[in-house]
Amino acid sequence: MIMNEKIKASEVRLTGLNGEDLGIMPTKEALALAKKHKVDLVCTTLMSSPPPCRLIRAGEAKTEAQQARKQERAPKVKEIRLTPQIEDHDYETKRQQAERLLSGGDAALLVVRIQGKEGERAKALLEALVKDLRAFGRPKTGIQVSGKQAAVQLDPL
Missing domain, CATH: 3.30.110.10 (Translation initiation factor 3 (IF-3), C-terminal domain)
Structure with a gap:
């Protein structure tokens, strides 16, 4: 799972905190929005262009990743x-x-x-x-x- 500044794509498809679609925007804008709301910007997959990203409350991203790993195994x-x-x-x-x-x-x-x-x-x-x-x-x-x-x-x- 790629978070915040580690996202290297120039544009991302952004989904808000409540699941609303915020559309395609530059990564810098999405990071600024995440910092403004004090949340994390998380890239869910790199398989599409632009990559889909979500705004997730701080700490939830780690627990979500652990749950995904448990289900995967x-x-x-x-x-x-x-x-x-x-x-x-x-x-x-x-x-x-x-x-x-x-x-x-x-x-x-x-x-x-x-x-x-x-x-x-x-x-x-x-x-x-x-x-x-x-x-x-x-x-x-x-x-x-x-x-x-x-x-x-x-x-x-």
């Missing part, structure tokens, strides 16, 4: 492995790790390794984790117990 699925005999402290650590992943926009795949007759215990552990993480993500599928593992994928809200 495809969410990844990160796996978190657990065992049915997990201690309370380790459980909290894994829960916090899953919270960080989900609030960062990535999906979390919670996998519990099963040995012997631990299937019900593993399912109960995953149900508790899903319940604790309800504020950060929702299950994509139900809890799947198959062979030597039980798994559930949580997608971010």
Whole structure:
């Protein structure tokens, strides 16, 4: 995103603070208008001539750029492995790790390794984790117990 004095085009197509079209004007005039209103002049794309620019309140441009970057990035699925005999402290650590992943926009795949007759215990552990993480993500599928593992994928809200 190109802002204020970094815009090198001689003319810009300007859009006002409330979305009104202000037409094509020289870049210097647009910068003077932005300074007069104490806002930023932001160029949205350089693919057209003259480039479209907007007047945006100071600080909003950065948050808008961060939102665009977040939406641009495809969410990844990160796996978190657990065992049915997990201690309370380790459980909290894994829960916090899953919270960080989900609030960062990535999906979390919670996998519990099963040995012997631990299937019900593993399912109960995953149900508790899903319940604790309800504020950060929702299950994509139900809890799947198959062979030597039980798994559930949580997608971010």
